[in-house]
Amino acid sequence: xxxxxxxxxxxxxxxxxxxxxxxxxxxxxxxxxxxxxxxxxxxxxxxxxxxxxxxxxxxxxxxxxxxxxxxxxxxxxxxxxxxxxxxxxxxxxxxxxxxxxxxxxxxxxxxxxxxxxxxxxxxxxxxxxxxxxxxxxxxxxxxxxxxxxxxxxxxxxxxxxxxxxxxxxxxxxxxxxxxxxxxxxxxxxxxxxxxxxxxxxxxxxxxxxxxxxxxxxxxxxxxxxxxxxxxxxxxxxxxxxxxxxxxxxxxxxxxxxxxxxxxxxxxxxxxxxxxxxxxxxxxxxxxxxxxxxxxxxxxxxxxxxxxxxxxxxxxxxxxxxxxxxxxxxxxxxxxxxxxxxxxxxxxxxxxxxxxxxxxxxxxxxxxxxxxxxxxxxxxxxxxxxxxxxxxxxxxxxxxxxxxxxxxxxxxxxxxxxxxxxxxxxxxxxxxxxxxxxxxxxxxxxxxxxxxxxxxxxxxxxxxx
Numbered sequence: 383x384x385x386x387x388x389x390x391x392x393x394x395x396x397x398x399x400x401x402x403x404x405x406x407x408x409x410x411x412x413x414x415x416x417x418x419x420x421x422x423x424x425x426x427x428x429x430x431x432x433x434x435x436x437x438x439x440x441x442x443x444x445x446x447x448x449x450x451x452x453x454x455x456x457x458x459x460x461x462x463x464x465x466x467x468x469x470x471x472x473x474x475x476x477x478x479x480x481x482x483x484x485x486x487x488x489x490x491x492x493x494x495x496x497x498x499x500x501x502x503x504x505x506x507x508x509x510x511x512x513x514x515x516x517x518x519x520x521x522x523x524x525x526x527x528x529x530x531x532x533x534x535x536x537x538x539x540x541x542x543x544x545x546x547x548x549x550x551x552x553x554x555x556x557x558x559x560x561x562x563x564x565x566x567x568x569x570x571x572x573x574x575x576x577x578x579x580x581x582x583x584x585x586x587x588x589x590x591x592x593x594x595x596x597x598x599x600x601x602x603x604x605x606x607x608x609x610x611x612x613x614x615x616x617x618x619x620x621x622x623x624x625x626x627x628x629x630x631x632x633x634x635x636x637x638x639x640x641x642x643x644x645x646x647x648x649x650x651x652x653x654x655x656x657x658x659x660x661x662x663x664x665x666x667x668x669x670x671x672x673x674x675x676x677x678x679x680x681x682x683x684x685x686x687x688x689x690x691x692x693x694x695x696x697x698x699x700x701x702x703x704x705x706x707x708x709x710x711x712x713x714x715x716x717x718x719x720x721x722x723x724x725x726x727x728x729x730x731x732x733x734x735x736x737x738x739x740x741x742x743x744x745x746x747x748x749x750x751x752x753x754x755x756x757x758x759x760x761x762x763x764x765x766x767x768x769x770x771x772x773x774x775x776x777x778x779x780x781x782x783x784x785x786x787x788x789x790x791x792x793x794x795x796x797x798x799x800x801x802x803x804x805x806x807x808x809x810x811x812x813x814x815x816x817x818x819x820x821x822x823x824x825x826x827x828x829x830x831x832x833x834x835x836x837x838x839x840x841x842x843x844x845x846x
Contacts, residue, residue: 394422396683506610760791
């Protein structure tokens, strides 16, 4: 079993930047990632995408090549196709690759696991033809596939980006059905100063909206009572807009109302988390370097709080500097000197976030779904069932497992956890922090008996 000074989980912007920075400081670094190539979700396939598709996806996408090139030139051991399913205290990491299990140990672990799209449980969201906007982007980046007769539903700048990319590819969306309201935009004005500090992002958003208008893509803002109808697949999107009921025939519905940190691995290690009122999700509790309350565990990138690709890369570099200092590869003075420009750059990148988070909040209907709406897709549990659990005395997500099957499927609550917390908090009158979240245990991902049997050393059994 090999040993490293540092093992990083996740090869997105934060993981790539941290790995390169740490290796250049003299640490032995292994970077584990599930994908066949580095880049994460935001820069997926950036080194292999054809030129015409790269032009379609834009310069923000191809900017990721700087990170992948630096990673290849560094002495980092990059293990692709590695599905990490256990991180034991100490640290021993177990993962699967090519149908076999493997392990390695490390002095320190950096989690750069990125973000997940916030679940958007609406009536009909489990029908074939309904997917997340991020899934639509993956199809475009990896295969150049564009959905036909698609409607984009939800809130946030990602909807505009995907709509513009579809428009440029000659397959514009039928419409953007947006849930943010004029009240949200007015509330965001109190954060206008930060938005102006990040004026390039604001300008980019205005250019995208102008392009969509020129392309004739309809926009419906303040949409309510959204549902997707169809017998065997999505056929109609129905919603209320300005007092009128509208029905749009479609074949594909892309849902998106923000992204949230992927906290499963951090929670499994016992890292403390708290509720972010601004981002309406749980985030790990960290210091300014990304250091958690568990000695040796750091978190960087969107897994530490949503900030975007550039901010993620900067936070990865900052975490790497702290780790190098802890390992006596850098003096505190040298660490701080190198960190100063990175902190300034990260502050500029994060400045627009309060404005965006306020202007594009999560869809209220999806945060408190109707009783008949499925919230746990794995176990087919409805919102009404979760509310019944609360009325029967259930106070938190972990207790729901004594009442039913919610959160007990293959995803281990990865996609229903926030919704279950919100439903229970609403029903009991508690805060999300008081309500809590699922207790995550290994395996973090499904693992076969064959993969377990192939391990040369049985996995450790740390206390949880």
